[in-house]
Amino acid sequence: MRKLAAGNWKMNGTGASLSEAQALIAAQPSPACEMLLCPPATLVARLADVARGSALMVGGQDCHTNDTGAHTGDISAAMLADAGATSVILGHSERRADHGETDALVHAKALAARKAGLVAIVCIGETLAERDAGTTLDVIAAQMASVPEDSTAAGLVIAYEPVWAIGTGRTPTIDQIAEVHAFLRARLTERIGAAAAGVRLLYGGSVKPSNAGEIFAVPHVDGALVGGASLKAADFGAIVAALSAS
Numbered sequence: 001m002r003k004l005a006a007g008n009w010k011m012n013g014t015g016a017s018l019s020e021a022q023a024l025i026a027a028q029p030s031p032a033c034e035m036l037l038c039p040p041a042t043l044v045a046r047l048a049d050v051a052r053g054s055a056l057m058v059g060g061q062d063c064h065t066n067d068t069g070a071h072t073g074d075i076s077a078a079m080l081a082d083a084g085a086t087s088v089i090l091g092h093s094e095r096r097a098d099h100g101e102t103d104a105l106v107h108a109k110a111l112a113a114r115k116a117g118l119v120a121i122v123c124i125g126e127t128l129a130e131r132d133a134g135t136t137l138d139v140i141a142a143q144m145a146s147v148p149e150d151s152t153a154a155g156l157v158i159a160y161e162p163v164w165a166i167g168t169g170r171t172p173t174i175d176q177i178a179e180v181h182a183f184l185r186a187r188l189t190e191r192i193g194a195a196a197a198g199v200r201l202l203y204g205g206s207v208k209p210s211n212a213g214e215i216f217a218v219p220h221v222d223g224a225l226v227g228g229a230s231l232k233a234a235d236f237g238a239i240v241a242a243l244s245a246s
């Protein structure tokens, strides 16, 4: 399977930020992994223009469940595809927290992404309270409901992002990442069958150049979903290089 380094710019970036993408393309013209940046929706089309003909792919950070309609402020998967996106992040913990997104809604969005030909990057992960209560694996098992049961390996990526590790500089131990990723592969196999073997399982949460190598050595870690460190070409390029070498 081809590994995936995905960057999530969140609500960061204006036209001036496109120079970081240009620098990334120049630094990583042909990485051995897939390289994806998910900018805010305002920049998807412009980033797709910058990335045309390069190894860099472009994704969205969310989509609506419908193709079109009276949904002020929302963006459909078809619109993202039209703007040049090839994938979309769904159910990020910030959307689950800020917008009350449920597993059922994320499931519906994943179907909408598929209909538009986008890869669905479904995010799951426990809170600190859940980790401390010892219920992490139960939470991960329950969040499998976000994943359509007829998903294909090509159409689905799952990002395991412990909520307490996002933007905090804290990361789980290597053993904790290994435990969840092995569990995730097993539960995904129960849910979608043999296709699960080919689904990329990303780790996300405070991934940076200094810890990327050891995280990428963990079994069933097939890449990363990177927030803060994806904003700078030098940092994200170093993570891409680490994944390419793994």
Ligand code: PGA
Binding pocket: 008, 161, 165, 166, 167, 168, 169, 204, 205, 206, 207, 225, 226, 227, 228, 229
């Ligand atoms: P972070 O964010 O790398 O800034 O911790 C990860 C994410 O939310 O995808």
